[in-house]
Amino acid sequence: MRAIGEAPAAEPQVIQGADDKASGRDHAVPGAAIEVSGLGHSFGELEVVERLDLSVAAHEALALVGPSGCGKSTLLELIAGLRGPAQGSIRVDGGASEPERLAACAYLPQRDLLFPWLTAIDNASLALRNRGASRAQARAWAQPLFERFGLAGFEDARPRELSGGMRQRVAFLRTLLPGKPVLLLDEPFAALDAITRAEMQEWLADALGAEPRTVVLVTHDVEEALYLCDRVVVLSARPAVALAELSAPTPRALPRPEAVTDPTFVATRERALWAMREGSR
């Protein structure tokens, strides 16, 4: 499998996922299940999440949709281990502590947050560098992904030279490269225009097809949720409780125009929208 000489000096086991993937060898990244039960969280007086139960199977893609400000982002930060829950428990890949959750989750925030002082490929390979890989090693691991995900030729571009869609692709690769089993995506395309967003949704569907992981996608776009995910949970306004759960009707293999105009898809989208409207009353 992996040549011993390629292993970086520090923490070789952790980096293994990225190494195998970047070297283009077939090695499925293990998915990890997420179990959330009785979760509650508040900022001072403000309750953001209340008695929430969620479960995501390994390699499943779950979307959380809900009105703006309903605590979806907080929920992702809780799962990622960036915050400790006030009540209830969260298990990711069996681990309940915050460091264990941090180790299992990769997090793509709303803004791309690319560092202007780094080139695209150095931004994408930040996690590898943080684990002790040299710049050359990190670039070598990231390189095949740039080619595979339509970014070839932009390795040394500065973030400000890239379009919004390109920046988001680099940010997504940055999330993918650590080789973590769980991807938490927080409204990744909210800032893009409609055409770019549709393109990016197709791109992400392809990328997730090639790199299957356990995915939790937060969005307020029901269509995006149904197109990209296997299951959609509709959340209420703050404090967030689960209002409805829908399974996505069409296999994601269909091209986007056919997928989103499929009658079952349209019907499910309307049911989800209706659930959201009811919930926000």
Added chain:
Amino acid sequence: MGDAGGIALIRAREILPPLLIVVGLLAAWEAAAQWDLLADALNIQPFLIPAPSEIAQALWEDRDLLADNGWVTLQEVLAGFALSVVLGAGFAVVLHLSDSLRRAFYPLLVASQTVPIIVVAPILVVWFGFGIGPKLAIIALICFFPITVNTLDGLRSVDQDAIRMMRTLDAGRWQLFRRLEAPSALPYFFSGAKIAVAVAVIGAVFGEWAGSSEGLGHLMLNASAQLLTARLFAAVVILSVFAITLFGLLALLERRIAWWGPRAGNTST
């Protein structure tokens, strides 16, 4: 060719107004000095107010004297500024990394700026002697402060979302500092350093006034005592040239290595 001509025109438009103002002021000063207008108005001896032409003459005639003493002062400024950068950035990093140290020492750093340098300088000379020691101490005392305050502001205003993201990318404390906090703070550091380098020149002169046998400050004291006003002003010109040149070099360096800063792209110096 059209482009080059256009750029030259834009350059000329940028440079012309300040140039005209400087030339105009110098001409007015020259006229006032030549016809003793200022001296009459202030009711003093005309030789106390040198004309720009006399200052230029002093710059030429005293060039060896100015060069020798200027070199001494320049060395003090450069060494003192380097010391300030190390101390200033070092304090900022330590205070950033430790909340309790910041709470304990920040008031002391502010208090250090209320020390009246001119009064304390002679004591420093008694402590450290007539050499470069007291000059470095005085320059460092004035200059570390803007560097520390600006750098610390930079370190503390790092995007919280970026910090969270770095944690999910397996960054430890050192990686967080090295790859996010330090680059974010670099443009702030340069803001502080540019302020510091201009005051460093004043610090060197204070240090020399308190006790020295060479340097532009020393030269100015002597020239003042001998009423050689043209030489005094010539020394001031050299000091200004130092300050402007060092400031310009720092601005250039900032654009080279901290070009992502909010101001680095359009620094106009």
